[in-house]
Structure formats: C-alpha cells, structure tokens
Amino acid sequence: MKQICIFIVAFTLTSCEYFNAKKTTPEAILKEELQTFNWNDVDVYPSFSVCDSIDSKSEKTACFTEILTNHILDYLQNKSIVVTHDVSDTINLKFQVSETGVLSLLNIETDSLILKEIPNIGDLIYSSLDSLPKVFPAIKRGQQVKTEFELPVVIQAN
Known part of the structure; x- marks a missing residue:
C-alpha cells in the first residue's frame, strides 16, 4: 500500500507538467513566422x-x-x-x-x-x-x- 501511495504522489507531481499551457503572444508567433518566411520566392510568378x-x-x-x-x-x-x-x-x-x-x-x-x-x-x-x-x-x-x-x-x- 505504501508503494502505491508513493506512486500516486510521484505521478501527481510529474503529471502537472503535461497540463501546463504554454502561453505565446501574437508578436512571438508573427516573429517566428517571419523568420521562416522566404522573401525571395513567390507562389505564382507574374504571367500573361x-x-x-x-x-x-x-x-x-x-x-x-x-x-x-x-x-x-x-x-x-x-x-x-x-x-x-x-x-x-x-x-x-x-x-x-x-x-x-x-x-x-x-x-x-x-x-x-x-x-x-x-x-x-x-x-x-x-x-x-x-x-x-x-x-x-x-x-x-x-x-x-x-x-x-x-x-x-x-x-x-x-
């Protein structure tokens, strides 16, 4: 029984990490997107x-x-x-x-x-x-x- 209690306490303490939501700002998302953005290429070139x-x-x-x-x-x-x-x-x-x-x-x-x-x-x-x-x-x-x-x-x- 003692081992089960230790397991439940250890599981409770470590499982909280899985429920923490990482907060990001829109500016951080924009900054990350701009860094991955290829400014020298277009999706569709000019055409006739x-x-x-x-x-x-x-x-x-x-x-x-x-x-x-x-x-x-x-x-x-x-x-x-x-x-x-x-x-x-x-x-x-x-x-x-x-x-x-x-x-x-x-x-x-x-x-x-x-x-x-x-x-x-x-x-x-x-x-x-x-x-x-x-x-x-x-x-x-x-x-x-x-x-x-x-x-x-x-x-x-x-």
Whole structure:
C-alpha cells in the first residue's frame, strides 16, 4: 500500500507538467513566422493570360519570359535600325511588376558597342513595352505582390 501511495504522489507531481499551457503572444508567433518566411520566392510568378493553362511553376515562368523576350525582339525587328558594324550582344533588362500588374523597366545594362551602334536602344525597348499584353502580378500567400527580375535579351543586327 505504501508503494502505491508513493506512486500516486510521484505521478501527481510529474503529471502537472503535461497540463501546463504554454502561453505565446501574437508578436512571438508573427516573429517566428517571419523568420521562416522566404522573401525571395513567390507562389505564382507574374504571367500573361496565354500562360494560365500551364501548371508547373518553372514552365509558367519560362512562358512569361519567352513571351516578354519575343515581344521586345519582334518590336525591334520591325524597326529599321541601321548599324555600321555587326552587333551581337546581350542586354540585361531589369523589370518590376507591381501589385496591380504594371510592368516597369528599371534599368538597361548594355555594352558600349551597342550604345555606339544603336544609341536609341533604350527608347526602342521602352516603346516596345507599350503594346505588351496585360500582365498578371505575382502572388505570395494569396496576395498580389511586387516583383523584380532580370531578363537577358540577345541583340543581333547586321
């Protein structure tokens, strides 16, 4: 009987630990969530309506960049650009898509040869974006978010 009483007392003293509720504040939960949050990745990348039928994230991104690149190149090919030397180089374009789907060109990184041969290349690229189809913004956790990305475009002129 003595052993049973010791067991009940020991069980009562140790079992209280199981019923203690750990109190956390909303700020602590938010802080923990923000630390695990990946700020550099989105759930759905910006896209065009043509790319909506694609399910894979990587294929949807490739579709978006391909349409954007082809649109810029088609626009440049329809312009009569005269060069004195052959040009074959890559231009890095830095874009931003706002939460509302507005595509903005932030920066154009280009070689001095392209600027020498095609001094208005920046204006031409800006003009090409005017006729771009509607852009749907990126989505992160169900919210439309602003994104930035770089797009290399190969310029070839003979």
